[in-house]
Amino acid sequence: MVTGVSRFLGARVAARLAADPRVDRVIGLDPFAPSPALAGLLTDVELIRADARAAGTAIAELGAEAVVHLAVTSAPDPQSGGRAAMKEQNVIGTMQLLAAAQGADRLRKLVVRSSTAAYGASFRDPAVFTEDTEPRAVPRGSFARDILDIEGYVRGFRRRRPDVAATVLRFAPFISSTAETSLTRYFAQPLIPTVLGRDARLQFVHVDDALEILHRSVVEDHPGTFNVAGAGVLALSQAVRRAGRVSLPLPEGTLSSAAALARNIGVGQIGLDQIDLFVHGRVVDTGRLVKEFGFTPRTTAAAFDDFIHGHRGGRALSADRLAAAEHAILDGIRRVRAAATQDQEHVAP
Amino acid sequence: MTQDEYHAALPGHADFALPATPPPKPLNGNRPGRRRPALPATEVHPPAQLEAAPPEAAAPAPARPEPGDPEPARGADPIDVWDRRVAGGLAFLRRRLAGAYEVDDFGFDPELNDAVFQPMLKVLYRDWFRTEVFGIENVPDTGGGLVVGNHSGTLALDALMLTVALRDQHPKDRHLRLLGADLVFRLPVLSELARKAGATVACNPDAERLMSHGELVGVFPEGFKGIGKRFSERYKLQRFGRGGFVSAALRTGTPIVPVAIVGAEEIYPILADLKPLARLLGMPYFPVTPTFPWLGPLGLVPLPSKWLIEFCPPIPTAHLTEYADDPMVVFNLADQVRETIQATLHSLLEKRPDPFGL
Numbered sequence: 189m190v191t192g193v194s195r196f197l198g199a200r201v202a203a204r205l206a207a208d209p210r211v212d213r214v215i216g217l218d219p220f221a222p223s224p225a226l227a228g229l230l231t232d233v234e235l236i237r238a239d240a241r242a243a244g245t246a247i248a249e250l251g252a253e254a255v256v257h258l259a260v261t262s263a264p265d266p267q268s269g270g271r272a273a274m275k276e277q278n279v280i281g282t283m284q285l286l287a288a289a290q291g292a293d294r295l296r297k298l299v300v301r302s303s304t305a306a307y308g309a310s311f312r313d314p315a316v317f318t319e320d321t322e323p324r325a326v327p328r329g330s331f332a333r334d335i336l337d338i339e340g341y342v343r344g345f346r347r348r349r350p351d352v353a354a355t356v357l358r359f360a361p362f363i364s365s366t367a368e369t370s371l372t373r374y375f376a377q378p379l380i381p382t383v384l385g386r387d388a389r390l391q392f393v394h395v396d397d398a399l400e401i402l403h404r405s406v407v408e409d410h411p412g413t414f415n416v417a418g419a420g421v422l423a424l425s426q427a428v429r430r431a432g433r434v435s436l437p438l439p440e441g442t443l444s445s446a447a448a449l450a451r452n453i454g455v456g457q458i459g460l461d462q463i464d465l466f467v468h469g470r471v472v473d474t475g476r477l478v479k480e481f482g483f484t485p486r487t488t489a490a491a492f493d494d495f496i497h498g499h500r501g502g503r504a505l506s507a508d509r510l511a512a513a514e515h516a517i518l519d520g521i522r523r524v525r526a527a528a529t530q531d532q533e534h535v536a537p
Numbered sequence: 538m539t540q541d542e543y544h545a546a547l548p549g550h551a552d553f554a555l556p557a558t559p560p561p562k563p564l565n566g567n568r569p570g571r572r573r574p575a576l577p578a579t580e581v582h583p584p585a586q587l588e589a590a591p592p593e594a595a596a597p598a599p600a601r602p603e604p605g606d607p608e609p610a611r612g613a614d615p616i617d618v619w620d621r622r623v624a625g626g627l628a629f630l631r632r633r634l635a636g637a638y639e640v641d642d643f644g645f646d647p648e649l650n651d652a653v654f655q656p657m658l659k660v661l662y663r664d665w666f667r668t669e670v671f672g673i674e675n676v677p678d679t680g681g682g683l684v685v686g687n688h689s690g691t692l693a694l695d696a697l698m699l700t701v702a703l704r705d706q707h708p709k710d711r712h713l714r715l716l717g718a719d720l721v722f723r724l725p726v727l728s729e730l731a732r733k734a735g736a737t738v739a740c741n742p743d744a745e746r747l748m749s750h751g752e753l754v755g756v757f758p759e760g761f762k763g764i765g766k767r768f769s770e771r772y773k774l775q776r777f778g779r780g781g782f783v784s785a786a787l788r789t790g791t792p793i794v795p796v797a798i799v800g801a802e803e804i805y806p807i808l809a810d811l812k813p814l815a816r817l818l819g820m821p822y823f824p825v826t827p828t829f830p831w832l833g834p835l836g837l838v839p840l841p842s843k844w845l846i847e848f849c850p851p852i853p854t855a856h857l858t859e860y861a862d863d864p865m866v867v868f869n870l871a872d873q874v875r876e877t878i879q880a881t882l883h884s885l886l887e888k889r890p891d892p893f894g895l
């Protein structure tokens with residue numbers, strides 16, 4: 189059973205599982221119908237249009253052996269109820285799903301999507317988080333707080349059902365040439381607002397690698413908590429330059445209020461989560477993931493390159509143009525100098 | 538672990554004696570910087586030089602044609618040299634603008650560091666402070682190391698000069714990864730400069746990660762107590778805190794290299810500390826020096842004192858890994874490091890009778 193199949197990640201995971209011969213039946217649970225583009229993927233998936241409250245009966249009746257919980261929203265969507273609906277889905281939804289899963293006797297596996305936002309953001313944080321790092325302060329962002337709640341429920345579930353292999357995957361922000369998240373929209377803008385005097389260290393994970401990890405955690409047995417991210421780091425300024433965009437540094441306070449204003453109008457989705465990320469940066473150690481899954485996600489730089497390939501439009505400064513400018517300047521200097529020496533030779537005799 | 542057991546476990550440390558001080562000879566008047574090519578020829582310390590000699594001898598050989606190169610080229614074709622320099626500068630600019638450079642997990646940017654930060658600091662290091670370095674052969678050529686120094690000078694210029702000393706004088710041109718107070722990482726701009734220069738927050742996970750990756754880590758256990766002390770307390774080491782740096786070194790089995798820095802105390806002599814004002818501004822101290830705040834921004838110009846940096850022999854810790862949580866071992870080792878630095882400070886001060894001499 190896969191929750192959140194009306195969304196990008198859930199639909200793809202469900203489709204991949206349905207195509208795997210090791211999996212007999214895939215049931216998608218979501219209160220919303222998938223968009224027409226995603227519905228094409230879900231032909232082999234039995235869809236149940238219900239929210240997590242119905243999960244109890246569904247899991248029990250169908251005798252599900254594995255539950256993949258992906259119905260976790262990272263940003264409030266003004267069209268479907270905003271922050272209240274987001275919390276309802278993230279926190280209450282997880283609570284109800286786990287309560288149902290606890291009573292299901294045939295359940296053997298639980299996979300939950302989490303995020304590296306679980307590490308919070310503080311100035312005293314170590315530069316690189318391992319799975320054992322505890323957050324030092326309760327984060328400001330709503331998504332990060334939801335993630336902490338969700339992980340708390342999973343901890344409780346693990347205590348009560350030690351026989352179920354529970355996998356918590358802490359994903360770095362997703363990126364690919366086609367994925368649509370608040371961060372990809374952010375990097376697709378021609379003029380990118382950043383926090384003045386801060387240059388966060390960022391990590392991304394490619395969507396295809398995330399799908400591979402999710403797929404493996406369902407068909408194989410990998411209990412535990414794992415960081416999922418591409419190795420390596422991009423500084424925010426570096427990422428902006430690689431994408432050929434222009435950054436607009438704003439003081440943190442101005443950026444916060446501008447983002448809040450934009451959210452109220454209904455444009456832009458930069459929340460406190462993103463601002464915390466841009467101030468503090470977030471880098472995780474993926475050693476445990478690589479060891480346990482035997483799979484290395486492509487590096488952050490490679491994942492970001494793929495994103496750049498998909499978003500060529502709107503670039504102000506591309507690497508080719510810079511190289512061309514460099515050659516033009518060098519040629520210009522050489523020509524001027526050659527002319528100057530020639531003049532000297534003329535004058536000399 | 539009792540004191541006796543500690544001594545039994547440490548054959549090398551039980552008969553620990555402070556390094557024998559060579560007869561002091563005043564060094565004022567020697568221009569540093571040009572010493573390095575002359576060193577292999579003079580062979581002042583034959584035993585210590587043996588290990589250092591091959592890389593030392595190998596390094597100038599490929600390096601020599603480069604400084605020598607422009608001379609004949611300038612005679613032949615001056616355009617070529619300048620062409621190459623302009624092309625190099627433009628290529629650097631293009632790489633920076635296109636984001637085509639690497640940053641490590643801690644935000645360290647080696648290219649920016651070597652092209653911008655180090656040359657700027659080197660002017661201060663060589664021409665303003667006339668720094669001289671001793672015992673550079675005590676810093677390991679490869680693998681991790683924990684460089685522990687005395688902290689002084691109101692602004693942490695001593696830490697920056699130490700990075701320049703290691704980058705410039707060490708046969709392997711090692712980068713020093715500093716551990717900074719979290720106040721540094723709270724401030725915008727400064728935090729990012731520190732990260733790009735290779736520093737990170739002083740906490741055990743970061744220190745252990747750096748050391749286990751074979752990096753050279755620099756730490757100043759005195760912290761703000763050291764840099765914020767009065768001028769009358771100069772060259773008196775302050776308390777070393779909880780010795781967290783020792784347990785980090787023990788856990789990773791990294792050798793500890795104590796280093797004594799003389800000269801930083803005189804750059805901004807603190808005559809008084811306005812505590813209420815410091816509390817109001819959220820700073821650890823508010824210094825009053827002969828020039829600050831009287832001369833405004835001019836007061837930020839450091840006084841040109843003469844600097845001496847001496848690296849002491851490394852203290853191995855690989856055989857003590859299981860005692861990382863034993864407070865007895867940790868405190869003993871921290872004390873040993875502290876005493877070594879203090880004794881070396883005294884011997885260096887004897888070599889430098891005049892703080893502002895050449």
